[in-house]
Amino acid sequence: QLVESGGGLVQPGGSMRLSCAASGFTFSSTWMSWVRQAPGKGLEWVANIKQDGSETNYVDSVKGRFTISRDNGKNSLYLQMNSLRAEDTAVYHCVRGGTNFAYWGLGTLVTVSS
Amino acid sequence: QSALTQPPSASGSPGQSVTISCTGTSSDVGGYNYVSWYQQHPGQAPKLMIYEVTKRPSGVPDRFSGSKSGNTASLTVSGLQAEDEADYYCSSYAGSNRLFGGGTKLTVL
Numbered sequence: 001q002l003v004e005s006g007g008g009l010v011q012p013g014g015s016m017r018l019s020c021a022a023s024g025f026t027f028s029s030t031w032m033s034w035v036r037q038a039p040g041k042g043l044e045w046v047a048n049i050k051q052d053g054s055e056t057n058y059v060d061s062v063k064g065r066f067t068i069s070r071d072n073g074k075n076s077l078y079l080q081m082n083s084l085r086a087e088d089t090a091v092y093h094c095v096r097g098g099t100n101f102a103y104w105g106l107g108t109l110v111t112v113s114s
Numbered sequence: 115q116s117a118l119t120q121p122p123s124a125s126g127s128p129g130q131s132v133t134i135s136c137t138g139t140s141s142d143v144g145g146y147n148y149v150s151w152y153q154q155h156p157g158q159a160p161k162l163m164i165y166e167v168t169k170r171p172s173g174v175p176d177r178f179s180g181s182k183s184g185n186t187a188s189l190t191v192s193g194l195q196a197e198d199e200a201d202y203y204c205s206s207y208a209g210s211n212r213l214f215g216g217g218t219k220l221t222v223l
Contacts, residue, residue, distance in 0.1 A: 033212070042117070043152070043160065043203050045212035057210045093159060099207045100150050100166065104159035 002094045007108030014084050018108060020077040020094030028052075028072035031098025034079050036090035037107070044090075047079065048098040061087075084112045118143065118204055120215035126194045127223045134218045136187045136204030144185035148207035151180060151189045154217075155200045163202075164189060196222050 006018040018034070033048040047058045047068040056068050067080040077094055091107035119137040126132035136143065136151075143149055149167045152160040162171055164180035167187060177192045187206070191198055199222045204215040 035214075042217040043205075043214040045205070045214060048212070057212075059211065099148050099212060100162065101152065101160070101205065102162050102165075102171070104161070106159050 002096065002103060002105030004092065004094045004105045004108040007092065007110045009111045009113065010084055011114050012085060012112055014112075015080070015082045016084065016110060018079040018081070018092055018094075018110070020105060022075045022077065022094075022096070025096065025103075027070075027075040030096055032068075032070060032077045033095040033098055033101060034068060034077075035093045035095050035101065035104070036088075037093070038087075038090040041090075046092070049077070050098070081110070084110075086112050088112050118206060118213050118215035120202075120204060120218045122216070123219045123221065125221040125223055126191075128194050128196065130194050131190060131192045132194060132220065133188050133190045134202055134204075134220070136189070136206075136215050138185050138187075138206055138208075138213065140185060142206040142208035142213050143182065143187050146207045147182070149180065149182060149187040150205045151178075152203045152205065153198075153200045154203065160203065191220070194222050198222055 001023045003021045034046040049056045049068045065083045069078045089112045093107040094105040095101045096103040147167050151164040153163050154160040167182045168180045179190045202218045
């Protein structure tokens with residue numbers, strides 16, 4: 001099970017930290033990802049992180065603004081989002097896997113608006 | 115990092131077969147056997163239906179199959195059922211990136 005939290009309304013230029021609590025599988029053994037979906041739009045991969053956190057990858061549009069991290073001791077995944085823009089408005093899904101997105105959380109809605 | 119190209123819509127009658135295409139480049143779909151397909155019903159999280167071009171996760175009906183030729187991957191749904199009506203997205207490995215298609219709305223007539 002993957003349960004996201006931390007979404008809400010934030011002003012442009014603001015920051016937000018998303019969290020994902022994982023259970024039911026060996027969290028420390030799998031790549032993890034964040035994938036977002038703007039309202040009424042398609043899926044967009046945002047970032048992924050290796051099992052031990054030693055490798056991370058980002059879509060170009062968030063490089064330098066977003067940071068993915070994990071705490072294997074707490075079975076948790078995070079996404080720190082800074083300098084938020086209106087175009088970052090989306091449901092953010094926590095996903096098990098780095099390439100084959102095997103299981104998805106329901107997501108948390110982030111709305112960037114003044 | 116252009117998205118993969120999918121037709122916006124597809125349709126078929128119950129019992130028929132329908133194929134959804136996903137076109138990329140030699141840097142993504144054509145370069146790796148890491149194409150996957152996802153089904154999303156309204157208000158629900160996406161579900162993995164096919165991974166590594168042709169593999170089906172446990173629990174996915176064998177009516178769903180995947181293939182690839184050159185830079186184009188395809189998802190075929192055979193013996194269409196009402197519950198197959200959903201949005202379908204393809205995804206591909208692309209080095210340090212992961213790409214999604216724009217999605218195809220499958221309608222069961």
